[in-house]
Amino acid sequence: MFDWDDLKPFLAVAEHHSMIAAARSLGLSQSTVQRRLAELERRIGRALVVRHPAGYRLTEDGLSLLPMAQKVARAVAELQQHLDDTARDLDGVVRVTCPEPLVPRIVGSGLLDAFQVRYPRLRVEFVTSDRYLDLAQGEADVAFRSGDTDDELVGRKIAESLWAIYASPDYLERHGRPAMLGDLGRHALVGLESALASHRMLIWLADVAPGAHFAVRNNSVLGLVSAVRSGAGIGPLPTALGDADDGLVRIFGPIPELTRSWRILAHPDLRHTPRIAAFFDFIVENKAALKAIFTG
Numbered sequence: 001m002f003d004w005d006d007l008k009p010f011l012a013v014a015e016h017h018s019m020i021a022a023a024r025s026l027g028l029s030q031s032t033v034q035r036r037l038a039e040l041e042r043r044i045g046r047a048l049v050v051r052h053p054a055g056y057r058l059t060e061d062g063l064s065l066l067p068m069a070q071k072v073a074r075a076v077a078e079l080q081q082h083l084d085d086t087a088r089d090l091d092g093v094v095r096v097t098c099p100e101p102l103v104p105r106i107v108g109s110g111l112l113d114a115f116q117v118r119y120p121r122l123r124v125e126f127v128t129s130d131r132y133l134d135l136a137q138g139e140a141d142v143a144f145r146s147g148d149t150d151d152e153l154v155g156r157k158i159a160e161s162l163w164a165i166y167a168s169p170d171y172l173e174r175h176g177r178p179a180m181l182g183d184l185g186r187h188a189l190v191g192l193e194s195a196l197a198s199h200r201m202l203i204w205l206a207d208v209a210p211g212a213h214f215a216v217r218n219n220s221v222l223g224l225v226s227a228v229r230s231g232a233g234i235g236p237l238p239t240a241l242g243d244a245d246d247g248l249v250r251i252f253g254p255i256p257e258l259t260r261s262w263r264i265l266a267h268p269d270l271r272h273t274p275r276i277a278a279f280f281d282f283i284v285e286n287k288a289a290l291k292a293i294f295t296g
Helices: 004-016 019-026 030-044 060-089 102-108 111-118 169-175 181-186 200-208 221-229 274-285 287-294
Strands: 049-052 055-058 092-097 122-127 142-146 154-161 163-167 189-192 214-218 235-238 249-252 260-266
Touching: 004 019, 004 030, 004 049, 004 060, 019 030, 055 060, 092 274, 102 111, 102 287, 111 122, 111 274, 111 287, 122 274, 142 274, 154 274, 154 287, 163 169, 181 200, 189 200, 189 221, 189 235, 200 235, 214 221, 221 235, 260 274, 274 287
Parallel strands: 092 122, 092 142, 189 214
Antiparallel strands: 049 055, 142 260, 154 260, 163 235, 163 249
């Protein structure tokens, strides 16, 4: 068996009658063209070209294969043209909801610039909120979320959501550094407000530091970062934010109990509409580049 790439050296040699010219047209080395052509001949069990003083010529088997290979090349070119035309026809807005701290990290990564180059008529609009927006009700088109998700939504994992325990240098100088997790109960803590009691952070803190004093409670991650940086107390934070902040020191972690997966999500009724599919598939294609953004 062979794929489309196996035919390119054969077609190039058939057109140019020269390994050097064929390699130049493909942007490859002469040795690479020779090796790939030899591999194609080995796979199909036939010699396709033969060397002559005036250059390379096709064998009878090569001549019989040439029209079919050219037909494949035309079909691939038509497919690529169709995909290019479709990309140019895509326009509109993709509304993306995610935690507020992610927005500057995504924008600053250059990822959206690359998306804009590929889809110049599509715009990405961020919609942030302290609550999960309802994709089924059209409050957003695509969501980046970690932890438990709505079973109605469809998505793909793109990174890990890691949390660790941080404090400010000033806090550690004034109160000392806890030697183990069990010592957290003797320190002032920073955490989410009690209205978010079901959040895994508060459940975990209640387990490792029962009855601990909370110096600050907040309903947003940015608020937690600010409170810990101020020296008000020790608190769990996403590593993507905590490790990037010079005003914070990681004390423990990552904490396995707080680890979840980051996913890109969409409603199944909209997942394959062209503009949303374009963004969704672009993100999945570039998920390796997202690790620094979402995980740190």
